[in-house]
Amino acid sequence: MAGLEECEANLVVFLHPSKANCASDAILSELSSLLFTYNETFGGVVLAYDPSIRSNLAKIVPGTFPCFGVQLKAKLLLFNPKPDMVLEGEVVKLTPNSIHAVVLGFSSAVIADDDIRDEFKHKVKGGEEVYVSRTHRKHKIKVGAILRFTVKSFDEEILHISGSLLAPHTGGARWLDKNTDEWSRADSTATKRNTDKLLINGDTSMKNDEQIEKPKKRRRQQS
Amino acid sequence: MGAPDMDELSFTDSQLHFYVKDALKAAIQGDCDFYNQLVAVIHRKERLSAADVALLVTCLKAVTGAVSCIHISHHKSLLAAILRMSLWDYGTNVMDALLELLVALASSNGEHVNLCLEMLVSNFVPPSAYFEKHRGPSKKSEVLDRVHSTLIDIANLVPLSPLILEKIVRDKMPHVYVKEQPIVMYVENMLRLESGAMGELVGSMALIVLMDKLVELDVEIAWKDILEDDFQKDVFDFELEDLAEPADNFNQENKEFTREASMQRFCSGNHPEKLDSLMVLTFEHLKCCFETGRLVQVFEILLQSFRITVLTAYKSKFAQFVMFYACSLDPENCGKLFADALVDIFVNGVHPEWRMSAVAYLASYLARAKFLPVPLIAIMLERVVDWCSKYCKNWGSDINPKAQKVFYAGCQATMYVLCFRMKQMLAIPRLKSQLQLMQIDAILGHPLKPLQVCLPSIVDEFLRQAKENRVCFLPERLADQDFLESKHSTVFGGTEKLGMFFPFDPILLPNCDRYIRPNYVYWSMVRSSYDEEGTSDEDVADAYDCEDGMSIPDDRSGKGCDEEDCDADEFSPSFEKMSITPRDSSHRFGGRMPSRIRPSMSPESL
Numbered sequence: 090m091a092g093l094e095e096c097e098a099n100l101v102v103f104l105h106p107s108k109a110n111c112a113s114d115a116i117l118s119e120l121s122s123l124l125f126t127y128n129e130t131f132g133g134v135v136l137a138y139d140p141s142i143r144s145n146l147a148k149i150v151p152g153t154f155p156c157f158g159v160q161l162k163a164k165l166l167l168f169n170p171k172p173d174m175v176l177e178g179e180v181v182k183l184t185p186n187s188i189h190a191v192v193l194g195f196s197s198a199v200i201a202d203d204d205i206r207d208e209f210k211h212k213v214k215g216g217e218e219v220y221v222s223r224t225h226r227k228h229k230i231k232v233g234a235i236l237r238f239t240v241k242s243f244d245e246e247i248l249h250i251s252g253s254l255l256a257p258h259t260g261g262a263r264w265l266d267k268n269t270d271e272w273s274r275a276d277s278t279a280t281k282r283n284t285d286k287l288l289i290n291g292d293t294s295m296k297n298d299e300q301i302e303k304p305k306k307r308r309r310q311q312s
Numbered sequence: 313m314g315a316p317d318m319d320e321l322s323f324t325d326s327q328l329h330f331y332v333k334d335a336l337k338a339a340i341q342g343d344c345d346f347y348n349q350l351v352a353v354i355h356r357k358e359r360l361s362a363a364d365v366a367l368l369v370t371c372l373k374a375v376t377g378a379v380s381c382i383h384i385s386h387h388k389s390l391l392a393a394i395l396r397m398s399l400w401d402y403g404t405n406v407m408d409a410l411l412e413l414l415v416a417l418a419s420s421n422g423e424h425v426n427l428c429l430e431m432l433v434s435n436f437v438p439p440s441a442y443f444e445k446h447r448g449p450s451k452k453s454e455v456l457d458r459v460h461s462t463l464i465d466i467a468n469l470v471p472l473s474p475l476i477l478e479k480i481v482r483d484k485m486p487h488v489y490v491k492e493q494p495i496v497m498y499v500e501n502m503l504r505l506e507s508g509a510m511g512e513l514v515g516s517m518a519l520i521v522l523m524d525k526l527v528e529l530d531v532e533i534a535w536k537d538i539l540e541d542d543f544q545k546d547v548f549d550f551e552l553e554d555l556a557e558p559a560d561n562f563n564q565e566n567k568e569f570t571r572e573a574s575m576q577r578f579c580s581g582n583h584p585e586k587l588d589s590l591m592v593l594t595f596e597h598l599k600c601c602f603e604t605g606r607l608v609q610v611f612e613i614l615l616q617s618f619r620i621t622v623l624t625a626y627k628s629k630f631a632q633f634v635m636f637y638a639c640s641l642d643p644e645n646c647g648k649l650f651a652d653a654l655v656d657i658f659v660n661g662v663h664p665e666w667r668m669s670a671v672a673y674l675a676s677y678l679a680r681a682k683f684l685p686v687p688l689i690a691i692m693l694e695r696v697v698d699w700c701s702k703y704c705k706n707w708g709s710d711i712n713p714k715a716q717k718v719f720y721a722g723c724q725a726t727m728y729v730l731c732f733r734m735k736q737m738l739a740i741p742r743l744k745s746q747l748q749l750m751q752i753d754a755i756l757g758h759p760l761k762p763l764q765v766c767l768p769s770i771v772d773e774f775l776r777q778a779k780e781n782r783v784c785f786l787p788e789r790l791a792d793q794d795f796l797e798s799k800h801s802t803v804f805g806g807t808e809k810l811g812m813f814f815p816f817d818p819i820l821l822p823n824c825d826r827y828i829r830p831n832y833v834y835w836s837m838v839r840s841s842y843d844e845e846g847t848s849d850e851d852v853a854d855a856y857d858c859e860d861g862m863s864i865p866d867d868r869s870g871k872g873c874d875e876e877d878c879d880a881d882e883f884s885p886s887f888e889k890m891s892i893t894p895r896d897s898s899h900r901f902g903g904r905m906p907s908r909i910r911p912s913m914s915p916e917s918l
Contacts, residue, residue, distance in 0.1 A: 125472065181469055182419070186329070186377045189419050189469050197470040199420050201380035248472060249422030 090177055092170040092240075098131065098163050100140075103156045104147075112147075116140060116159060125195060127245035133167030134248055136193070168193065170240045170250055177237050177262055180230060183218040185211045188254070190236045196248045200238055204253035209260070225271060228264040235262040328370065329377025336381040336390075347390065350375070354393040357401055365406060372409035379413070379420040391424075395431045399455045400438040407455065411462045419469040426476055428466065433480050435459050436501040437494045456501065464509050474513040481505065481514065482521050488528050492586045499525070499590055503597045507604075516613045522594065523617040526631040529587040533629060587630060588821040595637050595827045602641040611638050611646045615653055623657070623669055632673065632815050633828060636681065640831035643683040651677065651684070651692045658722065659699050668721040668810045671696065675725035676816035679732035680833045686736050690743045693729055696722055697750045704758045711761040713804035720804045723762035724811065726752060727774040732838050734777050747783060765800040767811060 108115035123135045140163040147157040170176055170192075178190035178198050188200045209220045209230065222228035230236060238252035238259045254260060257272045265272060335346035353371045356364060375382075375394070384391065394417075399407050418428040435455065442451075467473050481502060486495045499522060506515040601607045618635055622628050639647040654677065657670035674696070678689045700722045713720060730737075730752075737743045756762055763771050777783075804811050818834070819825050 125475075184416070187380065187416070187420065191469075191471055195471045197419060197422075197472075199380075201420070203380065244422035247422030247425055247470070247476075249425075249470070251421075 091174040092168055092176055093136075094133070094167050094169070096131065096165050096167055098165055099160070100163055101158045101160050103150065103158045105156060106154065109157070112159065113142070116142070116161065120163065125248070127248065131165060131167055133169030134196075134245075135165055136168050137166040139164040168196070170243045172240055172242060174240045175237060175258070176240055176250065176252070177235050180232050180234050180236050183211070183220060183230070183232055185218075188220065188230065188236065190238070190252075192250060196250055198238065198250040198252050200252045200254050204241065204251075204255055206255050206257075209254065222260070225264070225268070228261055228268075230261050236260070237262045237265055328374040332374045332378040333381045336378060336383075336387060340383065340386045347387075351389050351393050354390070354397070357397075360402075365403065369405050369409045372406070372413050376409070376413045376416045379416045382417070382421075382424075384421070384423045391427065395427055398439055399435045399459065400442055400451070404454055407458055411458055415462060415465050415469065418466045418473070422470075425466075425470055425473055426480075429463070429473060429477050429480050430484075432459050432463055432466075433477070433484050436484075437486075437497050440494075443493050456504070460501075460504060460508060463505075467510055474510050477510070478514045478517045482517055485521055485525065488525070488532055488583070488586070492582065492589060495525075495586060496589050496593060499593055503593065506610075507597070507600065507606075515610075519610065519613045520617045522590075523614065523631070523634070524621055526587065526590060526594070526634065527621050527625050527628060529583050529590070530629050530631045531625060532583045533587065535627075535629075584821060588823045591630065591634060591821065592823045592827070594634050595824070598634070598638050598641060607638065607642050608645050608649075611642075611649065614638060615649065619653070619657070623666055623673070627809075627813055628815065630819055630821055630824065633819055633824060636677070636816060636831075637827055639677075639681065640683050640828075643681075643685070647681065647684055648688060651688065655692055655695050658718075659695065664718050665806075665810065667718050669813070671718075671721050671725045672810060672813040673815050675728045676814045678729045680816040682831045682833050686733065686740060686743060689729065689733055690737055690746055693726060694746065694750055697726055697752060697755065700726065700755050701751065704755055704760055707760060710759055711764060711800065713765045713800045714806075716760055717804045717806065717810075719760065720762055720765045721810065723755060724766040724770060727756075727766065727770050728814075731770065731773045731777060732833060732835075734781060734783065735838070738781055738783070752783075765804050 102116050102119050104112060104115050104119070117140070120138045120140060123138070125134060125136070127134050140161050142159065142161045144160075147159045149155050149157045176192055176198070178192035178196075180188060180190045182189040186202045188205065190198045190200075192198050205220070208222050208224055210223055212219055212221055217231065220230040236254075236259075238254050239256050241251045241253050243250050258265065260272075331346065332350065335350060338344070339347035350371060353367055354375075356368065360368065372394075375390070382390065394410070394413065397410055399410065402410070414428045414431065417424045436459065438452075438455070463477065467477075484498075485502075486498055488495075502518040502522060505511070506518040598607065598610070601610045614635060618632070622632050622635075625631075635650055639650050651674065654670045654674040658667050658674065661667040661670065674692065678684065678692060700719060703719050703722075707716065707719075734747075737747055763775075818832070819828055
C-alpha cells in the first residue's frame with residue numbers, strides 16, 4: 090500500500106541512571122513512546138521498530154544528573170500518506186453525507202459527500218446503508234468492505250485522513266480488482282463508455298483465461 | 313437562494329442541510345444572516361415548547377449533515393453553542409440529535425476530536441442545579457448511557473481517540489475540595505469506562521487516578537481529627553467493647569459520651585464522608601470485577617498504584633483498605649499476590665523507610681486478614697524471619713535503633729503477627745514445627761536486643777504468649793515501666809513513628825466498615841480464644857470464625873467484658889494494648905497516635 094515505507098535510523102537513546110541494569114527494556118519502552126505519533130525527523134508516523142544495539146558501551150552525558158546515551162540502529166516502519174496517494178481502509182460507517190473508514194487499524198479516514206463522485210448513490214437496503222454505483226450495479230460500498238480512496242490531506246496530530254472518491258480508480262477494492270478494465274477506461278463520455286462495453290464483452294473471455302487468481306479477501310470482522 | 317427565515321422552515325431534513333452548508337460557506341465570506349439564526353436556535357435552553365424542541369432537533373440534524381463544511385476558526389460561535397449544551401438540560405430526542413452531531417463532528421475532522429471528547433466528559437457530572445432539584449435516577453441513566461455509548465461510537469470511528477480520552481478524563485478529575493456528589497458521580501463514570509468496552513485502553517488510568525484521589529483525600533484527613541480526647545480510661549478497651557451487649561454501652565455514660573463526640577467530630581468534616589463514599593464505590597466495583605472474573609488484572613494495576621502512592625504516602629489511614637477488600641474477595645490469588653509483594657519490598661527493597669512501611673503493612677495484613685489460610689501466613693512469616701536471621705548473623709554489634717531500624721521493624725512485625733496468630737499456628741502440627749524451626753528466640757535474643765527496642769506492649773504480649781505456649785524461651789522484658797514506648801522504640805521509629813504504624817487497624821469510616829467487618833480479625837477474637845485455660849483447638853477455630861468478633865465463651869471462665877475493668881490482673885494492661893495502635897502517653901512529639909472510634913453502625917451490626 091502506498092504511504093508505507095521502511096527506513097533505517099541511527100538513534101541515540103538517553104536513559105536515566107536508574108535503568109542501568111535493565112537497559113534493553115528501557116530502550117524498548119523509549120522506542121515504544123514513539124509509536125503512533127507523527128515524527129518530523131523521520132517524516133512519518135512510526136508504526137513499528139526493530140532495534141539492534143551494537144555494543145554494550147554507552148556514553149555518560151553530564152548534566153543535572155548524568156544520563157547515559159546508548160547508540161543504536163533501528164529499522165522503522167513509517168506511515169506518511171501524501172496527497173493523491175491511493176490508500177485502502179475498512180469501511181466503518183456510512184451516512185448520506187460521508188463515508189468513514191479506518192486505515193491500518195489506527196488511522197481514521199473520512200470522505201465527505203462533496204468528494205464522492207456522482208456515480209455513487211446512497212441507498213438504504215434492508216436496514217443497511219450502502220453506496221451503489223449507478224453505472225455498475227455490482228460496485229457497492231458497504232460497512233466492513235475495503236475501500237480504496239485517494240488522500241486529500243493528512244492531519245498529523247490526530248492522524249486523520251481526509252480522502253476522496255472522485256477518481257475513477259477509487260471505490261470498493263474488491264470490485265475494482267476484479268474489474269480493472271471497467272474503470273481504467275471509465276472516464277468521460279457515454280459514447281466511449283458504450284464502445285468500452287463492447288470491448289469489455291469481447292475481452293472478458295480472454296481475461297478469464299489469463300487472469301491471475303486473486304485471493305478472496307475475507308471481510309474483516311467489524312470492531 | 314436567499315437565507316430562509318428559521319421560523320418558516322418547511323423543508324425536509326435532507327434539503328435543509330444544503331441550506332446549512334450554504335450558510336456556513338456564506339458565513340466565511342461574511343454573510344452571517346442564516347448562520348446567526350442557526351446559532352441562536354441552538355443557544356435556546358430555557359422553557360422550550362414542543363415546537364422549539366422540534367426546531368432544535370431539526371437544526372441539529374441539519375448541521376450534522378453539513379459537518380464537513382464546519383471550520384474550526386470561522387465557525388467559532390456555532391461550535392461554542394453546540395459544545396456548551398449540556399445533555400442534562402434536554403429531553404431524549406434533543407440528546408440523541410446532539411450526540412449524533414458530536415459523532416459526526418469528531419469523525420469529520422481531527423481538530424474537533426478533542427473538543428467533542430471534552431464536551432462528553434464534562435457531561436459526566438450534571439450542572440449543580442440538578443442536585444438541588446433532586447431529579448430521579450432515570451434522568452441520570454438516560455444521559456450517562458448515551459454519553460458512554462457515544463464515546464464508544466467515536467472510538468470505533470477514530471481509533472486513536474481513547475488516547476485523547478484518557479488524558480481528558482485524567483485532567484478533568486474534580487479537585488478534593490469539590491462537593492461529594494459531583495466527585496462520586498465522576499468516579500462512577502470513570503469506573504464505568506474501566507469496565508466498559510474501552511476498559512483495556514483507559515481502564516488502568518482510571519484505577520490509578522482513583523487510587524491517587526483516595527490517597528489525596530486520605531492525606532487531607534488530619535490525624536488530629538481522629539484522636540480521642542484525653543480521658544482517664546485506657547483507649548484500647550474500645551475495641552473490646554464491641555463484644556459488650558448494647559445495654560452495657562448505654563449504661564456507661566462515659567464511653568457513650570466520648571464515642572458520640574468522637575464520631576461527630578470525625579465525620580463532620582467533608583473529607584471523611586467523601587472518602588467513605590468513594591471507597592464504598594470502589595468496593596462495589598471490585599465486587600463486580602470479581603464476579604466477571606477480571607479481579608486479578610484489576611488487582612495488578614491496584615498493586616502497582618499501591619507501591620507508588622499508598623506505600624510511600626506518610627501513614628495512609630484508610631485508602632489501603634481497598635487492597636484489603638480486594639484480597640478478601642479472592643484470597644488465593646490477590647491475597648497471596650499482596651503478601652508476596654510486601655515481603656518482596658521488605659526483603660529486596662532499597663529505601664529503608666519504604667521497607668519498614670512494607671513490613672508494617674505486611675504485619676498488620678497477616679494479623680487482620682481473616683480470609684488468609686494459616687499456612688500462607690506461616691510461609692510469609694518465615695520469609696521475614698529468614699531475612700532477620702541472616703541479617704543478625706552479619707551484624708554482631710550492640711543495640712543501635714537508628715542504624716538497624718529495618719531489622720527492628722522486621723522483628724516487631726514478626727512478634728505482632730504471632731500475637732494474633734500464634735494459637736492458630738500451634739493448632740496445626742506441621743506449622744507448629746515450622747514455627748519452632750524458625751528459631752525466633754535466636755533472633756530475639758541476639759545482641760542487637762530487639763526486645764528492648766521494639767514497642768514494649770507488643771514485646772510483652774508476645775513474651776506472655778510465648779511463655780504460655782512454650783514456643784520459645786526468652787527472658788521477660790527487664791524494664792517494667794508502663795510506658796508504651798521505650799526510649800529505644802521512639803528512636804527506631806524515627807520522627808515518622810514508623811514503629812507505631814499499624815495500617816490495617818480497624819477502619820473508622822462507617823460505610824466501609826460494613827464491607828470489611830466480615831473478613832476482619834479483631835483483637836477481641838484472639839483474646840477470647842485463650843481467655844480460658846485449656847482452650848481446645850476447636851475453641852480457637854470458633855473464636856476466629858465468629859462474625860463481628862463476638863466470641864465471649866459462654867460462662868465457662870466467667871469472665872465477661874464487664875469484669876475486665878475491675879480485673880486487677882497484671883496481664884490486662886498490656887493485654888489490651890495489643891488491640892490497636894498504642895497511644896503515646898509521653899507526649900514527646902506533640903502528636904498522638906490514633907485510636908479506635910467505634911463506628912456508629914456497630915451496635916446494629918452486632
